[in-house]
Amino acid sequence: YPRREMMDLITIDGRARGIICRNLTTGKLERHAAHAVVLATGGYGNVFYLSTNAMASNVTASWRAYKKGAGFANPCFVQIHPTCIPVHGDYQSKLTLMSESLRNDGRVWVPKKKNDTRPPAEIPEEDRDYYLERKYPSFGNLVPRDVASRNAKEVCDEGRGVGETGLAVYLDFSEVINRDGLETIMKKYGNLFHMYEKITASDPTKEPMKIYPAVHYTMGGLWVDYNLMSTIPGMFVLGEANFSDHGANRLGASALMQGLADGYFILPYTMGNYLAQAGSCDLSTGHKAYDIAEQAVNEKTAELLRHANSGKKGLQTVDHYHRELGALLWDYCGMARNKKGLEYALGKIPEIREEFKKNTLVPGSGEQLNQSLERAGRVSDFFEFAEIMVRDALAREESCGCHLREESQTEEHEAKRDDEHFSHVAVWEYHGEDREPVRHKEQLAFENVTPSQRSYK
Ligand SMILES: Cc1cc2nc3c(=O)[nH]c(=O)nc-3n(C[C@H](O)[C@H](O)[C@H](O)COP(=O)(O)OP(=O)(O)OC[C@H]3O[C@@H](n4cnc5c(N)ncnc54)[C@H](O)[C@@H]3O)c2cc1C
CATH class of the missing domain: 3.50.50.60 (FAD/NAD(P)-binding domain)
Structure with missing residues (x-):
């Protein structure tokens, strides 16, 4: 039926x-x-x-x-998943999940200073806060979903969120691309990078992804x-x-x-x-x-x-x-x-x-x-x-x-x-x-x- x-x-x-x-x-x-x-x-x-x-x-x-x-x-x-494409307008009716696996290699960060509007490439290492690595040294970017989500909210609430709405954090692949080479990383995440670029018109191999938590599972x-x-x-x-x-x-x-x-x-x-046990009944x-x-x-x-x-x-x-x-x-x-x-x-x-x-x-x-x-x-x-x-x-x-x-x-x-x-x-x-x-x-x-x-x- x-x-x-x-x-x-x-x-x-x-x-x-x-x-x-x-x-x-x-x-x-x-x-x-x-x-x-x-x-x-x-x-x-x-x-x-x-x-x-x-x-x-x-x-x-x-x-x-x-x-x-x-x-x-x-x-x-309710589970709120940390790696989703951020909300970008009132007209939106759906949010897109970026796979959890991206946190295996991507590094999550925001600027140390509030309201820092410089493009990510212009923010030097010393002005970046890799807050998950800093707060959770043994798990780093791989903390469970609820912890990663709450921390993203916390830094955004502090005024350190990025992007037009300030409700996003960076997920950065530059270090791993330098370390393992673009080809290796594309083999792992090429489909996700492609999807992300289609939706946001930004290439995550050139500038960090922007992510924000979204409702995912009940x-x-x-x-x-x-x-x-x-x-x-x-x-x-x-x-x-x-x-x-x-x-x-x-x-x-x-x-x-x-x-x-x-x-x-x-x-x-x-x-x-x-x-x-219930036996038969009138159907x-x-x-x-x-x-x-x-x-x-x-x-x-x-x-x-x-x-x-x-x-x-x-x-x-x-x-x-x-x-x-x-x-x-x-x-x-x-x-x-x-x-x-x-x-x-x-x-x-x-x-x-x-x-x-x-x-x-x-x-x-x-x-x-x-x-x-x-x-x-x-x-x-x-x-x-x-x-x-x-x-x-x-x-x-x-x-x-x-x-x-x-x-x-x-x-x-x-x-x-x-x-x-x-x-x-x-x-x-x-x-x-x-x-x-x-x-x-x-x-x-x-x-x-x-x-x-x-x-x-
Ligand atoms: C983007 C995304 C990625 C995910 N990735 C993973 C993953 O990698 N691994 C994992 O384990 N889980 C993942 N999940 C979670 C997992 O997919 C869901 O929990 C799972 O599919 C739920 O299965 P279900 O059969 O219980 O319900 P659903 O798949 O939601 O199916 C319910 C069905 O019932 C129908 N229905 C609802 N109400 C009615 C009604 N009143 N009358 C008739 N039909 C109705 C719906 O239309 C739907 O077809 C993901 C979820 C999402 C959204």
């Missing part, structure tokens, strides 16, 4: 029994009944509007399953047990959509391995076990649960299309509000978070959401291919989801992996964990439109390793 979007989960007698899909070409809703449901619908990084994710990545399937009773775990755990997701089953019996969640495996700090390359392990080694066995789609879910989807579609033919002036696009939400999250629930900022964001999200509901123009109809409508539905879910993400960040008063709470830092401004109070998975449970979600704790038990403060000095 290509070109279908899952709009809702059907639960009957507390078990997942099917889904409602929208046929994206015709707009028709379709009912699918099943003995069990598997979600493999990816991560929610696009809640930030700008990310390295595919444009169609979204939280809709997970969010609607959450509203049907699936627990959502650690939504504040470690949070629907809670699952070791069988990959969510808190709704019969609904399994695979890949980036679930919360498992990566804790608060996913390591590079592990996501694809997780996808393979989930789909190839785990689910084929655990699903059989579930089916054997017709006549149950009233389908009518109720379908009606809710239709009502939501009608609401989103409210202004379609109204001729009302002064309305905004879906992207306008998505961009606003993304900027808010990036500023207050991004690389570094603090109580005041998170509380501000929590107050601001419903305000922007109300504006979005009242003033968004979604043209066209629901009975046709309508990508504005698709986007509007996804953004509407992002608005709701953003609230538990911020709540989660607010409740976790420690720094943990990629989640840096500014109040919880060591004297050297490194992330400080608090295992005594926060060594748990936070699992959020939906309690209705106008009620606050409930935060449950799943205590973590370490049998073979002891968590300790990370140090890359």
